[in-house]
Every structure is written in C-alpha cells, then in structure tokens.
Amino acid sequence: MFDLDRWEEIFETIRKNKLRTFLTGLSVASGIFILVILLGIGEGMRNGIAREFEQDASNLIFVFPGVTSKEYKGLNPGRRIQMKNEDYNQILRLYGDRLDKTASLYQNWGQVLNYGKESGSYAVHGSFPAYQELENMSLTAGRFIDINDLNNSEKTMVIGNRVKLDLFKDEDPIGKMVQVSGVNFKVVGVFTDPGGERDETRAVVPITTAQRAFGGANNIERLYLTLKPEESFDAAVAASTQFSTELEAFLKERHTVAPDDNSAIHINNYLENAKRFFTLMDMMRLFFWGVGICTIIAGVVGVSNIMLIIVKERTREIGIRKALGAQPLSIIGMILHESIFVTAIAGFLGLIFSLTLLEFVGPAIETQYIYNPTVNFTVAINTVVILVFAGALAGFFPAWRAARIKPIIALRDE
C-alpha cells in the first residue's frame, strides 16, 4: 500500500490520461452523489411525515358516527347514529385505566358571533379542557376553558385567532362579551392552531354550556381519546389497534349496529395511519438504496470498462514487466491499486460534495413533505465501504486479465 514506486506509477498513468481519469472518476462520483442525495431525501421525507403527525396528538383515536348501511335486529338501514353523553361516560368507566386524555365534542356549524358592530359565522365547539391538547391548540392570550367552567356551565369562550382578528381587530378580546344566538359569552382566551386558518375560525365553549344553550340536549358528535404512552412505537401501535377494535365492538353493540357494518361508526386511529406511512417510508428508503446502488454499479461497470482499455493499452508494458520478472500478483496489485485509488478519490469527492450540499441546502428546504434531509454517520461509513468494494470490483477483472497475458504475446503486441 505504501509502496512508493507503485504510487508513482499510478500518478504517472493518471497524469498521462487526465481526461480519461476525470471521466472515470465522474461516473463514480456522480453515483455516490446520487446515492447520498437520495438517502438524504429519504430521511427528509421521513422527518417531514413524522412532523406532520406531530401536529395533532400523534396517538389520537378519533370517533365519529355515520349512517347504518345494513339491516340489523329488525332495524332498517339508513339510520343515523347519534352518540350521547352516556356513551362517553360509559367509555370512561370501562376503559378509563387505559386512557390518557379524553374529550367529547358537541359542535354547531355556522353560528353567528356578534361583537359590537362586527359579526361573523363560525363553528362553535362545546368540549372539555383536554380538547386543547388533543387538537394541539396553543394559547396566545388568556386561558382555555377549565373544569370549573364545565361544572358550572359557565358562559366562557376561547376564540381562534381568525375570529379575534375578524371581530376585535387590534382590540384586546379578553373579558369582552360575544353574543351567540342571543346568549352572551365572555372571551377568556385566544388560540392558534398549527392546522392553519381554517382551524382558527372556531370558538370553543364548555360542552355543558353548549348543549344547554344551543338545544343540544345530551348529544355529542365526536370522541377524542388518547391512550397512555407505551415503551416503544410498535407497542403503542399494537395497544392502539387493540383498543380501536374493542371500542368499535362496544359502540356497535350499544347502538345496535351490525358487526360488519362499516359506515355506522368511524374510528380513525392516527397511530395506525402513521405506522402505515412509516412502513411506506421504509419501502421508499429501500427503493432509494436500490436506485443508488444501481447507479454505483453503472459507475463500476464504467470504471471496469476503462480499466480494461488501460490494460489493453499497457499490454506491451505488462509484457516487458513480466520479462523482467514481475509476478502475476504484482501485476494484479498494480491494476487493482489504480482502480481502487481512482474510485476512492472520486467517490470521496462525490461524498463530500453531496454531504456539503445536504448540510447547507438541506435546512433551507421547507416543503410539507421534506424536512431536514440528512445522512447519518453509519450510512456515510456504509457508502465508503461500498465505494472501496466497488473500486476493487472494477479493477479485479481487468487485473485478472492482465495477469494472464503471456509475456511473449504481450511483447509482440504493437
């Protein structure tokens, strides 16, 4: 390896054939470059999706009823399922030990909110204090509704940022009264939602107040549930899937729905969705590796090809060396050494260039699905291993061929 003469010879050949060496190197460098960029993008997409799922509480289970599609126990299909407070309370009694945060929702679309001369139509959600975390809202002013508001059916209200901007402009809304269907609510807080503008055109009031003020009786439209945290992602997915199944069976029985009727009760399990996405991502990463490796193989074939030409060109020289006493092994060493050297240098250049690109351009990428594309150290090491292996492979066949050339034939070569 530290044989000065061999190094000298390699530099000699490289110096003599700058363009050829450059083109050889380029094919390897671009291969490594593409591999690293693809892996970076793969990682970025994974990060992006992970971030998407972080927006709402990521182990959220979300229940909303629909319309039955099957006749069951004498009941006609087409029946709308209406959940009641008792459903929620019964779920808490049965599964309370497994649940972390819970909320039910009674919502009214298109309620007109009045403040002074300003008015607008917004959704009014009646819910629980836990609703804030379950919907990932963050407060910019005041407080969220609390348990006292619920117990006393207080007429308190938290408004979305859009509602605040529409009704109050620059005015501080805290403590001000907003009128909804003739009922006065006191604004106690303002929230923003990572879901954006649409999610900020809402107002949240205690569910007890909402059911009473808007004639909701004890109806609820939705359930939001999260499970207690588990050790690992896979355990969490398993627990969450298990719970979803039990919950569905429970609700179907309670509302006399056929067990195989899929349109009456909808249970949306975020974690299961996330799991599906992550599996998809892993597949994509595998695909990226595949494409990257194929690109490198194309590069290796290119290098092999060029090394074969080099061997052909140097046939006579190899013959001379053999006549002077060069062993086949030293000829193999000479050719292998050169190809490994060229691929390694070119590969490292590709690696450095792509890593630099990811390092400086990566953080600037701000799309919804790619976030902070990086390549970790293990991957970089793997790439280097692939590289050296590729160089050896690219050199081996030409070297083997060179070592087999008979000196007498090589010397005759003109």
Place this chain on the structure above:
Amino acid sequence: MIEISNLHKSYKMGANKLHVLKGINLNVAEGELLSIMGSSGSGKSTLLNILGMLDEADEGSYVLDGVPIKNLNEKIAAKYRNKFLGFIFQSFNLIGYKTALDNVALPLYYQGHSRGERMDRAMSYLEKVGLADWAGHLPNELSGGQKQRVAIARALASDPKVLLADEPTGALDTKTSYEVMDLIQEINDEGRTILVVTHEHDIAQMTKRIVNLKDGLIIEDTVVSQVRALENV
C-alpha cells in the same frame, strides 16, 4: 550453463500443426558469446523465447545453470527470469513514461531491493554503458543507440547468468550497431554468457560461435575467430 537436448516445439495454426523446432541439441558453456543465425521461419526466435522462459517447449529438456526448467507456472517463471536472465530486444522495449534510470532500476524493483539501492545500482550500470548524463531523460528523448544501451544496462541490472539478445541491432544503423556490439563484447569479456539472435553476418562474426538454424534444426555449429566491433567503427 545451458544444456538443451531434443527440444521440440509446434504451434497450432487452425487445423494445421506447425512444427517449428524439430529436436534441438545445444550446450552453451559459461562465458560464451554465441550467435544464433537463420532465415526467418527457421525457428531462431522460438528457440530464444524458450530459452528465455517466455514460452515452453513441448518436448525435450532444458537445464539452465544446473536447474531443470520444466512445468513452470507463471510465478516461478517470473522468478527464474528475474534471477537468471536479462533480455535485450530489437525494439528496445523501454517503458515510455519512465526515465532511463527508472527503466534500468525496474528489474531490481522486482528483486525486492530498497529504493536507494535500486537507484545506486541502476546509476552504476548507466555509467557502464556511458549514459550517466542521460539518467533523467525519457526514452523518446534518446537516440536508437542510446535506447539500446539503456536496455542493455537494464538487462545487466539484475546481474543475470545469461543475456538473451533478440536482434539487438535490427533497428540500428551500421555505425550504431557496431557500437552496441562493442558494448556486448565488453560485457562478454567480463565473463558473462550472451546469446545473440541475428540474421546479419557481420554481427554474427563479432561473436565467438555461430549456430545456424534451418527449418527447426541446427545445420551448422562453428567456432569463429571473433571480430572486434571497435576495429570497424
């Protein structure tokens, strides 16, 4: 030094078999300067290639300095070539991108000498052939005669038992040819065994013994009185 007996060699040319050497018997003693003559197709180059272990005989025995040369694999052949033989070619066969000094040092590299020793020894052989001032030049900056002298220095560098020269003057004009032959005679005077393949009579007369080949057989083997090349320059 060289003992060969009943040497046969044939080449396959498609369906035909070309019998090139048809039983060669030849003994060469140490210190001889011998020329092998013959028209083209007589088998003289084939004989030299077999002597140089660049090719292998089909039949017969070949003993070089007491070592029987047979069933060689590439590795052992390379070792023997390096240890026993020095080659001088008609077309010089210098490596184009190496300087004269590096070319001479190459056989020493394959003998495993250290870099410093290689350079010292190569330089002393270059001095011997009178090209010390040209050590740093590439082959294409040298004249034909100079190239051949570098090649001779390279052949000598590994201190071989036998020098094999294949038409060493074939690519040179008469004056340069004689200069090269003078150098070969000088080396022979020091006691080294040299075999020269040639088809030129004046060159053959400068050796001490002429072996004439025709159609794969030795037809004549005569000791001649050597003509010194220097007298003709």
